Amino acid sequence: MVTTTAVTLGSSSATRGTEELSTPMLALDGNAIGGDLLQVFGADLTGARCVCAACFAAAFVAEAAVYIHGPGRVARCRACGEPLIVLVTVRDITCVDISGIAELHITAVTTGLAAPAAAARSR
Amino acid sequence: MSPISRGFSGRRRPLADASRLPPGQYVTDDLPVLSAGPTPHTLVVEWGFTINGAVDQPLSWPWNEFIALPAETITVDIHCVTKWSKLDTSWKGVSVDTLLASVQTDAEYLTAWSDGGYTTNLALEDVTGGRAWIAYEYAGEPLRPEHGGPARLLVPHLYFWKSAKWVRGLTLTRYDEPGFWETHGYHNRGDPWLEQRYQGD
Numbered sequence: 001m002v003t004t005t006a007v008t009l010g011s012s013s014a015t016r017g018t019e020e021l022s023t024p025m026l027a028l029d030g031n032a033i034g035g036d037l038l039q040v041f042g043a044d045l046t047g048a049r050c051v052c053a054a055c056f057a058a059a060f061v062a063e064a065a066v067y068i069h070g071p072g073r074v075a076r077c078r079a080c081g082e083p084l085i086v087l088v089t090v091r092d093i094t095c096v097d098i099s100g101i102a103e104l105h106i107t108a109v110t111t112g113l114a115a116p117a118a119a120a121r122s123r
Numbered sequence: 124m125s126p127i128s129r130g131f132s133g134r135r136r137p138l139a140d141a142s143r144l145p146p147g148q149y150v151t152d153d154l155p156v157l158s159a160g161p162t163p164h165t166l167v168v169e170w171g172f173t174i175n176g177a178v179d180q181p182l183s184w185p186w187n188e189f190i191a192l193p194a195e196t197i198t199v200d201i202h203c204v205t206k207w208s209k210l211d212t213s214w215k216g217v218s219v220d221t222l223l224a225s226v227q228t229d230a231e232y233l234t235a236w237s238d239g240g241y242t243t244n245l246a247l248e249d250v251t252g253g254r255a256w257i258a259y260e261y262a263g264e265p266l267r268p269e270h271g272g273p274a275r276l277l278v279p280h281l282y283f284w285k286s287a288k289w290v291r292g293l294t295l296t297r298y299d300e301p302g303f304w305e306t307h308g309y310h311n312r313g314d315p316w317l318e319q320r321y322q323g324d
Contacts, residue, residue: 026158070159071204071284071304081161082240088308090321095308 030064033073036087037061040096045106053102054082061085143200144208145315151207154261156269159303163238163268163289170273172257173292174222177230182222183292186273190259192217197256199279201286202315214277216258219250219293230295234302235276238289243302244311245278245285247295254280257290282313282320 034046046062057079064075064084072088077100086097098104144150167186175181184192196215202208233250236242249255258277259266266272271288278285284304305311310319318324 026156027161065161067159067161069155070157071309072159072307074159076160083159086307088304090308097307 026067026069027065027076028068030060030062030066030075032066032068033075033085033087034062036073036094037085037096040094043106045104048107049105050084050101051103051105052077052080052082052084053100055080056102143210145202146318147320148202148206148208148315151209154209154212154270155203155205155207157203157205157283158269158288159241160239165238165268165273165289167273171291172222172274174226174295175292176233176294177228177297178295179227182226189217189257189274193221195256197258197277197279199277201279201283204282204284204309204313204315204320208315212279213262214256214258215260215263216256216274216277218253219255219257220253222257222293223251226295228295230297232296232299234294234296234300235285235287235290236292236294237287238291241287241289241303243276243285243287244300244305245281246299246312249281249285249312250278250293254278280314282310282315284309285313 031046034044037043037045046060048061049058050061050064051058055077057077059078061075061084063078065078065081067074067076072086074083074087075085076082077084082100084098084100086100088095088097170186170189171183172189173181173183194215194217196213198211198213200208200210201212228247231247232244233247234242234244245255256277257274259272259274261267261270266275268289271286271290274290276285276287276290299311301311308322310321310324313319
């Protein structure tokens with residue numbers, strides 16, 4: 001049985017222009033931060049579905065557009081371009097801003113954790 | 124064979140004048156492309172530059188009026204918080220002093236904002252007195268989109284994340300409001316000579 005836990009993580013107030021954006025030439029996908037997320041959350045979140053706090057599009061974390069060639073790493077919504085996750089490593093401590101995610105659906109199957117553990121870790 | 128390796132030196136090479144390199148930096152010959160998001164391709168006919176916020180009267184210039192403003196050619200060293208520095212980079216642009224000359228303000232800070240949603244905050248004194256420009260040429264060529272074109276902020280005495288790519292305006296503020304990277308743990312001012320990389324440095 002697959003148990004799904006939906007966690008409300010806040011909303012984003014970020015704004016962006018309406019200009020046409022190019023094909024994101026520097027973008028990787030969400031797997032690029034899978035290791036970081038595993039380290040921070042203790043679970044593989046690449047198979048978790050997330051809902052963008054800006055446009056409410058749902059996608060797997062692995063589907064995000066990820067930019068790693070800056071001071072930090074930014075995972076953006078493929079639908080609207082707003083940041084979902086920002087990771088910054090400051091003095092060996094990785095800080096994760098997930099205010100761009102409205103909901104994160106963590107399942108026992110995607111994380112490899114038993115369902116109660118997945119639920120506990122997401123709070 | 125010795126079990127001790129001296130390690131790889133990579134791109135780091137000796138510097139003729141080490142006094143030009145802030146602590147923890149190395150010299151690179153290319154101009155790396157760093158971005159927190161996709162590259163906007165704003166056409167110059169759609170581009171304009173705005174000064175607003177705590178000013179007596181907001182100002183804006185379309186592209187053709189902006190490039191008709193008195194411009195300066197600047198050769199400066201630039202320093203990225205990801206530890207590369209590039210020496211003797213050449214830019215052409217309009218001094219922020221020129222842009223602010225015709226506004227009255229009691230603001231002490233500003234937020235630079237860009238196509239794509241990027242923001243960064245600066246003290247007004249860090250962008251005045253001939254220390255900041257809105258640059259639209261690099262090495263004698265129009266500034267390419269991946270390097271921030273049509274125009275980017277150039278504040279060479281601070282880490283390069285302050286030199287916002289794709290800049291479209293400056294909003295003057297009475298209170299300091301952290302921008303994108305400043306909100307996420309980077310230093311509020313970012314002086315490379317004081318190695319102000321992160322909050323608390």
